[in-house]
Amino acid sequence: MIETTLSSADLRSPPxxxxxxxxxxxxxxxxxxxVSALPVLDEGAVxxxxxAADLVAMVAETDGRPPVRVIMSSPVTTVSPETTVSGAxxxxxxxxxxxxxxxxxEGYRGLLSVTDLSPYLPRHQLNVEWRDDPLSIESDGGRELPADD
Known part of the structure; x- marks a missing residue:
């Protein structure tokens, strides 16, 4: 099998x-x-x-409307354009x-999803199981975060 790198794949560029x-x-x-996910950039760095799962967790766990930094997943697992499709x-x-x-x-180049990989790999190579604790919104020092924090 010839390995295709992400630099030759058609990457999506969501907002x-x-x-x-x-x-x-x-x-x-x-x-x-x-749009299934949004990269969060600060001064060009991811x-x-x-x-959507992050938003569902926020609605389930709080009545407020915090800024994205409170509910985003971080740190972020990333790949380079030289990564192979199977490596990704x-x-x-x-x-x-x-x-x-x-x-x-030079910074952010695009977003890769499981769906984007599907034309390149057999289905069994695309099974992703979430292995972390359930999503949780953490407050700042134990206090409830206001909507505009």
Missing amino acids: TISPGTPVSEAAEYLRRPP VGIIT AERMRTAGVKHLPVVDD
């Missing part, structure tokens, strides 16, 4: 947001097909990622994630 973006704005982006699938499987920002020395 990016900042850590201070209101959750309501992130939710609006995630309602648009085919510092987090937010998915393995990275997703071991990290238990379904989205990988692609970054190089």
Whole structure:
């Protein structure tokens, strides 16, 4: 099998947001097909990622509307454009994630999802199991975070 690198794959470029973006704005982006995740960038560096599952956890755990930095997944597992498709699938499987920002020395290049890998790999190589604790929104020092924090 010839290994294809991500640099030759058709990467999606969903909107990016900042850590201070209101959750309501992130939710609006995630309602648009085919946006399934939003990379969170701070000064060009990927510092987090937010998915619909993060928003569901926020709604389930709080009445507030915190900024994205409170609910984003961080640190973020990333890959480089030189990563092979099978290497990216393995990275997703071991990290238990379904989205990988692609970054190089110059910064963010695009977002790779399990769906993006499906034309390149057999289904059994794309099974991703989440291996972490259930999503949880942590407060700052044990206090409840206000909506505009």
